[in-house]
Amino acid sequence: MQERLPKATYNQLRKTIDQGTSLDPQVAEVVASVMKDWAVEKGATHYTHWFQPMTGITAEKHDAFITPTGNGKAIMEFSWKELVKGEPDASSFPSGGIRSTFEARGYTAWDCTSPAFVKDGTLYIPTAFCSYTGEALDLKTPLLRSMEAISRQAVRILRLFGDTAAKAVRTTTGAEQEYFLVDKELFLKRMDLFYTGRTLFGAKPPKGQELDDHYFGALKKRVAEFMHDLDEELWKLGIPAKTKHNEVAPAQHELALIFDTSNIATDHNQLTMEIMRKVADRHGLVCLLHEKPFKGMNGSGKHNNWSLSANGRNLLEPGRTPGENAQFLIFLMAVVKAVDEYADLLRLSVASAGNDHRLGGYEAPPSILSVYLGDELTEIIEQIETGMVRDNGRQQMLDIGVLTLPVLPRDATDRNRTSPFAFTGNKFEFRMVGSSQSIAMPNFVLNTIVAEALSQIADRLEQASDFQAEVNAVVKEMIKQHKRVIFNGNNYSEEWVAEAERRGLPNFKTTVDVIPALLEEKNIRLFEKHHVLSETEVRSRYEIYLESYVKTVRIEALTMIEMVMKQILPAVMKHMKQVADTVASLTKAGADASAFKRDLDTVVGLSNSLRENTGRLSAEVEALDAEAGNGNSLNHARAYKDRILPLMEAVRADADRLEEIVDGSLWPFPTYGELLFRV
Numbered sequence: 001m002q003e004r005l006p007k008a009t010y011n012q013l014r015k016t017i018d019q020g021t022s023l024d025p026q027v028a029e030v031v032a033s034v035m036k037d038w039a040v041e042k043g044a045t046h047y048t049h050w051f052q053p054m055t056g057i058t059a060e061k062h063d064a065f066i067t068p069t070g071n072g073k074a075i076m077e078f079s080w081k082e083l084v085k086g087e088p089d090a091s092s093f094p095s096g097g098i099r100s101t102f103e104a105r106g107y108t109a110w111d112c113t114s115p116a117f118v119k120d121g122t123l124y125i126p127t128a129f130c131s132y133t134g135e136a137l138d139l140k141t142p143l144l145r146s147m148e149a150i151s152r153q154a155v156r157i158l159r160l161f162g163d164t165a166a167k168a169v170r171t172t173t174g175a176e177q178e179y180f181l182v183d184k185e186l187f188l189k190r191m192d193l194f195y196t197g198r199t200l201f202g203a204k205p206p207k208g209q210e211l212d213d214h215y216f217g218a219l220k221k222r223v224a225e226f227m228h229d230l231d232e233e234l235w236k237l238g239i240p241a242k243t244k245h246n247e248v249a250p251a252q253h254e255l256a257l258i259f260d261t262s263n264i265a266t267d268h269n270q271l272t273m274e275i276m277r278k279v280a281d282r283h284g285l286v287c288l289l290h291e292k293p294f295k296g297m298n299g300s301g302k303h304n305n306w307s308l309s310a311n312g313r314n315l316l317e318p319g320r321t322p323g324e325n326a327q328f329l330i331f332l333m334a335v336v337k338a339v340d341e342y343a344d345l346l347r348l349s350v351a352s353a354g355n356d357h358r359l360g361g362y363e364a365p366p367s368i369l370s371v372y373l374g375d376e377l378t379e380i381i382e383q384i385e386t387g388m389v390r391d392n393g394r395q396q397m398l399d400i401g402v403l404t405l406p407v408l409p410r411d412a413t414d415r416n417r418t419s420p421f422a423f424t425g426n427k428f429e430f431r432m433v434g435s436s437q438s439i440a441m442p443n444f445v446l447n448t449i450v451a452e453a454l455s456q457i458a459d460r461l462e463q464a465s466d467f468q469a470e471v472n473a474v475v476k477e478m479i480k481q482h483k484r485v486i487f488n489g490n491n492y493s494e495e496w497v498a499e500a501e502r503r504g505l506p507n508f509k510t511t512v513d514v515i516p517a518l519l520e521e522k523n524i525r526l527f528e529k530h531h532v533l534s535e536t537e538v539r540s541r542y543e544i545y546l547e548s549y550v551k552t553v554r555i556e557a558l559t560m561i562e563m564v565m566k567q568i569l570p571a572v573m574k575h576m577k578q579v580a581d582t583v584a585s586l587t588k589a590g591a592d593a594s595a596f597k598r599d600l601d602t603v604v605g606l607s608n609s610l611r612e613n614t615g616r617l618s619a620e621v622e623a624l625d626a627e628a629g630n631g632n633s634l635n636h637a638r639a640y641k642d643r644i645l646p647l648m649e650a651v652r653a654d655a656d657r658l659e660e661i662v663d664g665s666l667w668p669f670p671t672y673g674e675l676l677f678r679v
Contacts, residue, residue: 004034017113019167020148028110029080035116036065036078039123046122047078049086049108051129052139054094054544056438058270059129061088062122084110086127094547096540098135105132111140114264117237126267135537139440142532143263146447147171149530153454154308154315154331160461161327166310171447173265174427176256177272178247178300178435180288181223183678186670187286191567195559196552197290197436198354201568201652203659204296205673208250215248222679223253226283230255233275239268249298250676259305262447266440269302273436285679289436292357294672295652299358300435304442307427317426322380326471329384333478334457335428336371338449339421340485342526343369343506344517346421347432349445351511351545353552355434360509365420365431368500368507370487372419378488384472385479418491448532455530511549512641516634518542546633553640557621560651564614567668568655572607575662576600603661610654617647 002010009030016023039047048060067077086108093106108127116125129138136142147170154169187193192200219227227244234241240258247254255276257268273289280287292299308315308331316332319325339346346369350359360366373381420432433442457474464470484503489496500507508514517523519542527533533541579600586593620643628636659667 001031004038006030013112020151023084023110023112025080025084028084031112032078032080032083035083035123036076039116039118040065040076042118043121044118044123047082048122048124049088049110049127050124051088051108051127052266052270052438052440053129053137054096054139054541056139056436058274059088059093060122060124061086083125088129093129093137094544095131095137096543096547098131098133098137098536098540106130106137107132111144111263113144113261114267115238119237126263135534135540139438139444140263140266142527142537143266143440143444143447145532146444146451146530147262149532150308150447150451150454153451153458154310156458156462157327157330157454158310160458160467163310169308169310169315171262171443172259172307172309172427173262173439173443174257174259174305175265175269175272175433175439176243176254176303176305177269177276178252178254178302179276180249180251180293180300181226181253181280181285181679182251182288182675184281184284184286186675186678190669190675191563192556192559193286193288193293196556197288198293198357198556199295199672199675200556200560200648201563201655201659201669202295202672202675203656205671205676207673207677209248209297212248214246214250214252217246219246220679222283222285226279226285227253227255229282230276230279233279234272237271237275239271241272247298247300249294251679252298252300259307262306262439262443266438266443269439291352291354291434291436294676295357297676299361299364301358301364301431302433302435302437302439304430304433304439305424305427306430306443306446314426316423316428318377322377326468326475329381329475330457330471331454332373332377332423333381333475333482334453335450336373336485337478337482338446338453339369339371340482341453342445342449342523343485344508344514344520345445345449345523345526346430346442347506347508348514348517348545349442350430350432350434350437351508351514352434352437353511353549353556354436355432356510358434359432365418366491366497366507367432367509368491368497368505369420369485370491370500370505371428371485372422372488373486374423374488377423378486381479381483381486384476385483419487420491444532448526448530451530452526510641511545512634512637515542515545515549515637518545543633546637549637550633550640553644554621554624557617557644557648560648561614561618561621563669564610564651564655568658569607569611571666571668572603572610572658572662574666576603576607578663579603599661603658606654606658606661610651610658613647613650613654617644617651620644620647 001013005013009027012024012027013031015021046062046064048062050058050060053059065076065078066074068074088106088108106129108129111126111128114126116123128141128144130136130141150171151169155166158166190199192198231241241255242258243256245254255272257265257272260268276287289300318328322328347367358364422429422431430442430446433439460474461467461470485505487496518538524535524538527538528535579596583593583596583600586596624636624639659671
């Protein structure tokens with residue numbers, strides 16, 4: 001932009017981006033012309049308003065730059081109106097009742113704070129998406145609103161501490177993306193992976209992740225080549241891919257991006273997931289982003305590293321003496337207060353049918369929200385609460401005990417991989433986010449609840465006659481009121497579940513359990529107060545979340561039924577015939593066939609149970625389809641959770657036991673061992 005735009009135009013656009021001022025149409029006109037020329041030079045013939053509807057993935061409609069001139073010729077043209085506004089059909093995206101089929105008009109609005117890019121011959125313009133009547137129909141709009149909300153409240157705090165230079169406070173985000181790679185040929189033989197992204201059947205292989213030999217291990221050639229090409233494709237688009245490595249489970253890997261402002265980080269993560277799939281396909285692989293592709297193995301999350309910055313300063317940086325840094329303690333405790341008071345919304349922000357399979361098992365944090373601060377910070381806040389100051393030694397040095405190795409400065413906190421929300425030196429790591437989901441919702445919820453905490457603090461400090469005394473009092477009170485949410489121990493332990501219940505911390509175990517929290521009065525008022533979501537928008541999302549849950553589970557159930565009836569049972573019947581023929585032959589020859597007869601009885605019993613459970617599952621789905629129009633979305637979702645999921649587990653148990661018995665040459669699709677170790 002700086003190279004191509006006139007200096008005055010560039011400065012005005014930077015002011016809009018950096019300070020949140022209104023976009024001047026004259027600036028937009030110049031930008032549109034220059035942006036078009038830049039894109040055409042890079043081979044673009046079309047442009048698209050790239051947006052993020054409530055499907056969780058991105059959407060795009062491509063229009064050509066070409067405009068006929070009337071003399072049989074055409075020119076490449078792109079106006080400021082085409083840059084700043086588009087009109088996609090809004091009736092066919094999830095709207096929770098805001099839009100009907102006959103109410104089709106919607107708008108996309110240019111997000112000038114996120115860079116445009118050229119991909120596959122098209123200029124991509126990041127946008128927000130709203131209805132004809134102005135309601136947000138996407139994930140980006142509330143994210144942008146929440147960024148403005150937290151900036152307003154954080155600037156109030158900075159002004160109280162004497163910072164008159166900061167015009168805005170930015171939330172920064174860095175996403176660590178976990179994923180699995182499987183062979184494409186094997187993937188296409190698995191109907192469950194093809195339709196749902198996860199294995200609905202699969203017996204445990206002889207070797208899994210128990211040896212811990214995959215984590216950070218040497219990259220296999222095929223995987224290394226994929227990662228190399230992925231980095232290059234991401235770098236071409238200005239996406240700062242930084243770290244790549246093997247994760248704990250076989251065939252599981254991770255990619256981490258460098259921090260950026262939250263909306264840009266969200267755009268980058270959405271692009272990353274798309275490009276991962278495309279690059280994998282080029283290598284004969286499939287990238288699985290489901291939160292739990294394999295039962296009994298680690299699930300995949302997306303660690304959301306979140307912080308606050310102003311004029312290049314990290315507001316969550318403790319400094320050398322965090323106990324004496326009042327401003328840091330205000331921001332730190334504001335986050336702790338927000339997590340404690342709005343744990344339900346944070347849990348909701350990561351809720352999905354897929355993530356329900358992950359949370360609470362195999363390296364994933366539990367569904368109980370708690371905050372890890374580390375021993376040093378926890379000791380500091382305990383000293384503040386009690387008024388008893390102890391020498392904590394300031395920054396400690398870590399002596400590894402080998403003369404040729406350097407003495408390393410030890411961080412103020414350890415890393416707690418079991419914590420769902422951990423302070424990691426100068427940021428918070430929200431570890432509950434699911435691998436496949438957009439990070440927009442976790443971040444707009446986090447921004448909003450912290451904005452509310454800062455608002456309450458600022459209201460109080462602005463009225464104080466003795467500012468320093470009031471700061472001390474506020475910090476001390478927040479510690480007393482919200483220390484129940486601070487926990488530095490093992491979040492995986494059963495003892496913590498019991499302890500959390502004693503502390504009064506909520507435990508929303510499933511998506512259906514937590515969705516009703518969205519309609520609680522305190523949560524609706526929160527979003528309205530900070531202009532992040534209107535009550536209408538909140539209620540529409542409530543319906544969308546329930547509908548998405550039901551559709552996801554229904555697709556899985558129907559896929560399971562089809563696999564049993566068309567693949568598993570026919571294979572089992574062939575196996576039974578082989579065993580029965582063996583029994584008959586041995587008996588005819590006068591040999592002892594009792595062992596084979598017992599094997600046959602076992603298979604017959606399991607196949608009968610499988611057929612019966614599958615029939616019950618099919619009948620329940622049909623019954624719930626008939627009940628779908630009763631108007632109570634919550635009851636419908638609860639029915640899927642309480643009636644369908646247990647039957648699916650019963651069907652799977654029978655099928656997985658049969659997989660362990662049936663002739664491997666007859667089993668109709670690749671096993672876990674093949675999927676996990678053949679890349």
